[in-house]
Amino acid sequence: MVSKDCVAMILAGGQGSRLGALTKNVAKPAVPFGGKYRIIDFPLSNCVHSGIDTVGVLTQYQPLELNRYIGNGNPWDLDRSHGGVYVLPPYQSAKTEEWYKGTANAIYQNLSFLEGFNPENVLILSGDHIYKMHYGEMLKAHKESGAAATIAVMPVPWEEASRFGIMNVDDNGVITEFEEKPANPKSNLASMGIYIFRYDMLKKYLEDDERNPESANDFGKNIIPTMLADGEKMVTYRFEGYWKDVGTIHSLWEANMDLIDDPPKFDLGDRRWSIYSRNMALAPHYVGEHAKITKSTVTEGCYIDGEINHSVIFGGVELGEGSVITDSVVMPGAKIGRNVIIERTVIGSEAVIGDGAKIGVDKSDDNKYASKLCTNDLVLIEGGANVSVGENIYKGSMVEA
Amino acid sequence: MRRETMGIILTNNDRIPPITDIRANSALPVAGRYRIIDFVLSNMANAGITNIGVATESNYSSLMDHIRSGSPWDLDRKNWGLNILPPSLEKMTYGAIKGNIDMLAGIQDFIQRSPQTYVILSLGNNIYNIDFDDVIEKHIESQADVTTIYTDMTGADERELSRFTMLELNDDKRVVDIEVQPYYPKTSTAGMDVYVMEKALLESIIDECSARGDSDFVKDALVKKIDGLHIYGYEFKGYTEKLDSLKAYYRANMDFLKKEVRDELFNPARPIYTKTKDQSPTKYGAEADVKNSFVSDGCVIEGTVINSVLSRGVKVMKGAVVKNSIIMQDSVIEENVELSHVVFDKEVCVTKGRKLIGQESYPLCIAKGTQI
Numbered sequence: 001m002v003s004k005d006c007v008a009m010i011l012a013g014g015q016g017s018r019l020g021a022l023t024k025n026v027a028k029p030a031v032p033f034g035g036k037y038r039i040i041d042f043p044l045s046n047c048v049h050s051g052i053d054t055v056g057v058l059t060q061y062q063p064l065e066l067n068r069y070i071g072n073g074n075p076w077d078l079d080r081s082h083g084g085v086y087v088l089p090p091y092q093s094a095k096t097e098e099w100y101k102g103t104a105n106a107i108y109q110n111l112s113f114l115e116g117f118n119p120e121n122v123l124i125l126s127g128d129h130i131y132k133m134h135y136g137e138m139l140k141a142h143k144e145s146g147a148a149a150t151i152a153v154m155p156v157p158w159e160e161a162s163r164f165g166i167m168n169v170d171d172n173g174v175i176t177e178f179e180e181k182p183a184n185p186k187s188n189l190a191s192m193g194i195y196i197f198r199y200d201m202l203k204k205y206l207e208d209d210e211r212n213p214e215s216a217n218d219f220g221k222n223i224i225p226t227m228l229a230d231g232e233k234m235v236t237y238r239f240e241g242y243w244k245d246v247g248t249i250h251s252l253w254e255a256n257m258d259l260i261d262d263p264p265k266f267d268l269g270d271r272r273w274s275i276y277s278r279n280m281a282l283a284p285h286y287v288g289e290h291a292k293i294t295k296s297t298v299t300e301g302c303y304i305d306g307e308i309n310h311s312v313i314f315g316g317v318e319l320g321e322g323s324v325i326t327d328s329v330v331m332p333g334a335k336i337g338r339n340v341i342i343e344r345t346v347i348g349s350e351a352v353i354g355d356g357a358k359i360g361v362d363k364s365d366d367n368k369y370a371s372k373l374c375t376n377d378l379v380l381i382e383g384g385a386n387v388s389v390g391e392n393i394y395k396g397s398m399v400e401a
Numbered sequence: 402m403r404r405e406t407m408g409i410i411l412t413n414n415d416r417i418p419p420i421t422d423i424r425a426n427s428a429l430p431v432a433g434r435y436r437i438i439d440f441v442l443s444n445m446a447n448a449g450i451t452n453i454g455v456a457t458e459s460n461y462s463s464l465m466d467h468i469r470s471g472s473p474w475d476l477d478r479k480n481w482g483l484n485i486l487p488p489s490l491e492k493m494t495y496g497a498i499k500g501n502i503d504m505l506a507g508i509q510d511f512i513q514r515s516p517q518t519y520v521i522l523s524l525g526n527n528i529y530n531i532d533f534d535d536v537i538e539k540h541i542e543s544q545a546d547v548t549t550i551y552t553d554m555t556g557a558d559e560r561e562l563s564r565f566t567m568l569e570l571n572d573d574k575r576v577v578d579i580e581v582q583p584y585y586p587k588t589s590t591a592g593m594d595v596y597v598m599e600k601a602l603l604e605s606i607i608d609e610c611s612a613r614g615d616s617d618f619v620k621d622a623l624v625k626k627i628d629g630l631h632i633y634g635y636e637f638k639g640y641t642e643k644l645d646s647l648k649a650y651y652r653a654n655m656d657f658l659k660k661e662v663r664d665e666l667f668n669p670a671r672p673i674y675t676k677t678k679d680q681s682p683t684k685y686g687a688e689a690d691v692k693n694s695f696v697s698d699g700c701v702i703e704g705t706v707i708n709s710v711l712s713r714g715v716k717v718m719k720g721a722v723v724k725n726s727i728i729m730q731d732s733v734i735e736e737n738v739e740l741s742h743v744v745f746d747k748e749v750c751v752t753k754g755r756k757l758i759g760q761e762s763y764p765l766c767i768a769k770g771t772q773i
Contacts, residue, residue, distance in 0.1 A: 034681075034682075035681070035682035036681070036682055036698070074472060075677075075679075260684070262686070262687065268681035268682075269681050269684070269699070269701070271680070274679045274680070274681075275679070275681070276679050277679070279473075279677040279679075281473075281672045281673070281674050281675075282667075282672075283432070283433070283434070283657075283663060283666075283667040283673070283695075284432070284433035284434055284695050284696055284697040284698075284710075284711075285683070285695075285696055286658070286660075286663060286694070286695055286696075287691045287692065287693070287694050287695075287696060287706075288692070288693060289692055289693050291691065291692060292690070293685040293689060293691060294685055294686065294687050294688070294689055295685065295686065295687050296684075296685050297681070297682035297683060297684050297685070298682060298683055298685065298696070299682035299683065299698055300434070300697070300698055308685075312682075313682075
């Protein structure tokens with residue numbers, strides 16, 4: 001059997017309930033991001049650029065769209081004869097039938113998939129982070145250290161450290177203690193949810209964990225603390241660069257805005273590390289006589305005849321004459337009429353906005369669409385929703401389809 | 402039925418210097434992110450044709466790099482799929498390709514091996530979006546030997562018409578006369594250089610013509626056999642342009658600024674596919690001013706762009722003004738440059754403050770990689 005040096009497993013089963021209507025019908029990793037991508041494009045592209053050609057994508061919640069999007073993996077160069085990308089949903093077997101109970105259980109249920117590639121190491125990733133990272137460098141450090149597991153960490157501001165899983169390390173980067181959301185953090189190195197395990201260790205600890213009925217079957221809560229308690233050598237790998245968890249409407253919006261700042265906080269234009277995505281086969285975008293586009297990104301298939309300022313516009317979007325969009329994200333195929341005003345809004349795929357509508361401009365205490373998920377005065381229009389001609393949608397609204 | 406049809410594309414070498422110096426005409430970039438051949442290839446793929454041969458004459462490396470495995474057209478198949486067929490030196494009559502019969506004779510093995518009954522033979526370099534399924538259906542219904550697609554150009558200038566293979570049709574749409582690029586055209590029905598026939602007929606034509614030293618499929622086969630063969634016309638009523646000169650090339654690109662042309666050619670029911678480059682969306686800077694333009698991905702625009710077509714990865718820096726121009730991939734237009742009526746091949750760079758002005762009837766055309 002040809003064995004693989006490293007196989008990646010992407011945890012893509014989460015619902016992402018804090019994204020509200022954006023994840024009503026799709027899993028979080030399938031949510032559009034950055035003009036022409038989906039969140040899952042980032043870990044997938046990182047894998048390919050890092051020389052990892054075998055990737056399992058563990059799905060559970062609303063997998064259809066994600067399955068269809070990943071397809072045979074061709075857009076990421078992952079249509080391989082030996083290896084490639086596999087979508088791994090939970091399944092029935094003779095003895096058991098169960099959903100993925102936790103992150104560790106999801107990998108445990110797919111140990112037989114991993115066995116098939118006889119890997120030396122397994123890279124565990126989550127499907128909801130935006131970043132560019134060379135996993136190959138991390139793998140090299142992991143092998144050199146001889147550790148049972150390597151955990152990617154990044155320094156976070158001290159005042160925010162209590163929101164993260166914090167790693168306390170010695171001078172050599174060896175982990176001495178792991179604290180989940182500590183009230184008084186001793187370190188500001190936050191776990192990024194990116195782990196490399198030696199496969200033999202991973203298998204042993206997953207099997208042990210499965211036998212423990214008390215366990216929540218979670219990497220952060222169970223596997224890593226147990227390994228530390230057993231005295232296994234675990235080291236950190238420091239990552240410096242852009243990394244963002246896009247788990248909320250505000251953080252997703254903010255991460256999109258990070259692309260269009262000048263200079264951008266996160267640059268997708270580097271062709272040595274292109275983010276791959278499934279192509280929609282659309283024509284170049286057309287910019288009309290009445291258009292004015294500044295500090296924004298626009299992509300294929302759009303028809304723009306209005307004004308766009310500091311916004312991210314996805315493929316196939318139509319914007320009518322006299323409309324003005326500011327500080328917003330407009331997802332694929334949305335149709336926006338004439339004389340519409342949109343501010344600080346995330347518009348879902350294929351939404352239709354009638355002429356003269358006003359979104360995210362005014363504030364009202366009597367707002368039938370008010371949602372506590374839409375923080376920071378943001379507005380979310382669900383994919384496929386209709387906003388009627390002349391309708392006024394107040395700040396902090398979530399309009400469902 | 403459509404699985405019973407194969408496609409043959411004879412790539413064209415009409416000269417549009419300097420942009421065709423480095424590539425076959427069919428590989429010319431057009432409409433921003435496309436190549437000319439994308440249109441006919443997508444038309445065939447959209448009709449469910451899964452065995453397509455692309456015969457090349459010379460300068461075909463750019464074409465091969467573009468088409469590769471054929472996966473954008475879903476033509477990377479286990480059985481058949483897309484075949485790029487370089488010229489066969491042995492089959493050339495006088496050591497060089499004299500005409501399309503030589504090209505066809507060179508790929509005779511491929512034609513013979515193909516199990517399909519019908520063949521769509523496309524010469525030329527037209528852009529159009531057609532339902533080939535309907536063409537084949539009409540071909541079979543009419544019991545024609547050969548069906549050729551034409552467009553009615555009533556009202557066009559005589560000089561315009563002389564670029565085409567002109568057909569004379571009777572009331573039953575049977576072709577009764579053919580004139581290839583006549584100086585004084587008798588009719589205004591212009592052939593689009595697409596022929597549908599049974600594969601066996603094509604094979605016998607190739608065989609007969611090469612045995613006699615004939616070199617042209619239209620002049621030597623169809624014209625001479627016009628009484629014996631039942632050649633019928635199929636009228637295509639949509640938009641089409643033949644890209645055989647700089648003037649036509651410029652005009653066709655500018656046509657993409659018209660909504661009705663875009664809506665027709667990029668009909669979502671019959672998409673035009675092309676090789677993807679995975680470039681990030683186009684970025685507009687704080688001072689960008691873009692009007693009536695067709696813009697591909699990966700561009701960075703900080704200046705002014707009006708009435709223009711930009712390919713992927715073009716940079717227009719602050720203070721630069723681009724008007725009525727076609728700018729191909731990765732060209733860089735530096736600060737305060739002024740351009741009007743220019744056609745830039747790939748990777749042209751115009752340094753700060755320069756001015757280049759062409760005319761609509763004579764656009765200024767700059768070769769790949771030129772530094773100005």
